[in-house]
Amino acid sequence: MSTITLSAAEEERGMRRFSRLVLLTLPLLIFLALFFFWPIMGLLKQGFYSQGALSADNYLRLLKVPVYRVVLQNTFVIAAAVTCSCVIMSYPLAYLMATVRPALSKLLFFAVLLPFWSSALVRTSAWVALLQQNGPLNTLLITTRLIDHPVAFLYNFTGVLIGMTHVLMPFVVLPLYASFRALDNSLVQAAQSLGADSIGIFTRVILPLTRPGVVAGAIIVFMNAVGYYITPSLMGGPAQRMIAELISHNISDELNWGIAAALAGVLLLTTLFTLWLFNRLFGLDKLMGGPAAGKGNPPARIRRTRGGRLSALAGLLCAAFLLVPILVVIPISFGTSSFPTFPPAEYGIRWYRNFFQDPKWMGALWQSIEVGVVVTLISTLLGASAALGVYKMRSARKGILEILFIIPMAVPAIITAVALYYLCGPLGLINNSVALIIGHTVMATPYTYITLRAALQSFDPNLELAALSLGANWRQMFRRVMFPALVPGLIGGAVFAFITSFDDVVMALYLTTLRNRTLPKLMYEGLSLDFDPTVISASCVLIAATALMLIAHSLFGRHGEKHATTTR
Known part of the structure; x- marks a missing residue:
């Protein structure tokens, strides 16, 4: 040889x-x-x-001035709440993805990856359309007589929690799914044969073995959440103001670079500490799998435990939470009224025509x-x-x-x-x-x-x-x-x-x-200043482009792997 x-x-x-x-x-x-x-x-x-002299006054003001203390507290409380929400909702979905047949698993993968690849602004605009006072969710609840008056889902803690969980949840689902795939079926079967119930199997077998994946995802979510800007500013109110929004306020409105820099220092220190913690626990080499890690074809499924019907139902609801806002906003975009309704009273392409014919929107797109x-x-x-x-x-x-x-x-x-x-x-x-x-x-x-x-x-x-x-x-x-x-x-x-x-x-x-603004900036202005229904049509165009790009990338990736294998 x-x-x-x-x-x-x-x-x-x-x-x-x-x-x-x-x-x-x-x-x-x-x-x-x-x-x-x-x-x-x-x-x-x-x-x-x-005042032109070297001093720590700006950092001391963050501790002394109540508004800054409240914003710092809001930031960490909201980030922690979003992290917990992502973890809780990711478990049943990742478990369902790991236990269903390969064909259904691919559909669930698409339900996770379409929001993951879609713009955070698109997803936020979808939630704004769904959760507003006269939106589809309130209309549904009133029609079914579950409530008598519209519920305020937007511009409060509920809106921020829903929006940020939807944006960041895939960061937990993907590593947690990988942990489920690495789970040894014999351990689950052994626990079942010894008489363990579903709760016992989860707490004593599944939870310890999947802890690395969920901790890794939770750290990534928290690191992203503490510095988030778009979703809190569009779906939250004054009581939900976070550090990133306060930095923007001090730069744009107050012209106070000292306080903005101090807030940036606190945010940067928190982010770097979280990154250090991730490196300490898992190593940055875990990120070398690439951002697209987990987008391939899933391997053989694991065996479902007793109580699987309830967990499967919870997983389907979590998948619907990720996918339904993107799907529901599509028929809304074909409405002709100035306010989004579901289902639309009258269908048309008024706002698509506005998007493709208005030089302002086309200029921003190009x-x-x-x-x-x-x-x-x-x-x-x-x-x-x-x-x-x-x-x-x-x-x-x-x-x-x-x-x-x-x-x-x-x-x-x-x-x-x-x-x-x-x-x-x-x-x-x-x-x-x-x-x-x-x-x-x-x-x-x-x-x-x-x-x-x-x-x-x-x-x-x-x-x-x-x-x-x-x-x-x-x-x-x-x-x-x-x-x-x-x-x-x-x-x-x-x-x-x-x-x-x-x-x-x-x-x-x-x-x-104003002359060289991009499409996301124009969409943000259409949501934050005065709601423009053209934003919904623009969002649907981007959703379609993202779905096509996701499918093409998946097909090309498999073709590329086959080509690389044959050349070897």
Whole structure:
């Protein structure tokens, strides 16, 4: 049997080649240093100045002034409540996904992934249409005589909890589902044979074995929830104001950069601590599965325990919670009245016609597409270059670089947006969308990097050694062997980069003007200032595009895997 070996000279040339490959990490390092770390440091520095002198007064005011204390308390209470809600609702859904037949499991996967890939603004607009005083939910409750008067679901804690749970729940469902798939059926069967009831099996077998997945998802949800901006601002009231909204208020209305910087410092410290906790418990390498982890075909299902009918019903209700708002808003978009009703009294395409014929909406749409394409190209180049540079690097240096490359994905968008606004505003880069492209690239590049790192980790190094031992140089090996295997990862990273850019609202609020605003910013204005039914039609267009993109990505991913297998 022959083995693949390299001579000492070839190994030495390989080491020099890999040392040169490390230089490929420099473009992303320099980019993040200039447009992420440096602007944030400049912003945080403002928090330690008061009346031109170095001082801690801004941070002391956060503790002394009641409104700031209340907002800080609101932030952590709402984040904790949303995290608990996501965990509670994810358990029956993940369990159902792991126990049903493969065909039904795929449908449930789609019910989770369609909201997961859809814009948070689209989902929020769907809930605003559903939960408003004259909306479909109140109409249904009054028609069935469950209530006599409309219930206030919006602009209170209930609205914020519903909206944020819907947005963040997939982050718990996916890792929890993976934990259920890894569950040993024999343990459940043994507990059943010993007479354990459903509650006993859950508390003593299922809960301990799935704890890693649910803890990982809960940490990710909490890290996202503490810095959330869009949903609380659209579905909450003054009593539900959170840190991100207060930062925006101090920048836009009060022009108080010191307090805004102090609030950003508290939010950043909380986020970094949560990220450190995740790394301590699970390691950041768990994220190397890529953002699309869990989107493949599910493996063989596990056996359902006694009491499964009740848990299955709960799982179906949780799946409906994720999917129904997106589906119900579709017929609402075909209504002709100025207020959304379900079912519409009269059907038509009035608001679709307004969306496609109004230059304001079409201009915003094309602006989003143009920015998204540019961001996708830049972030794909930066992420792929950095991933190749980290490839085969020693673990110590690799760990430090990966933390630096992933941090922008964890930092709340409001902090990055305000920091870039502070940097790019005086330079005039906001008027021509350069600042927006920079901001979106900062947010999107971690996704392309993670996806390519996952593809490189699954790449068989023996194929590389075989090509080199047969006389191919590194460029030939990369072009003929490695690159075809990385194509699905490149496509996946590019898709996520485009969606990240196209869906962003927070960056667009600060880094665009009236002339170059994007579609999400225009939709946000249509929801926050004066409800414009065109927003619902625009949301449905984006839902359709997301569903098509999800299906195409799934089909291409399977085709790419088959192609990579045949080339090997």
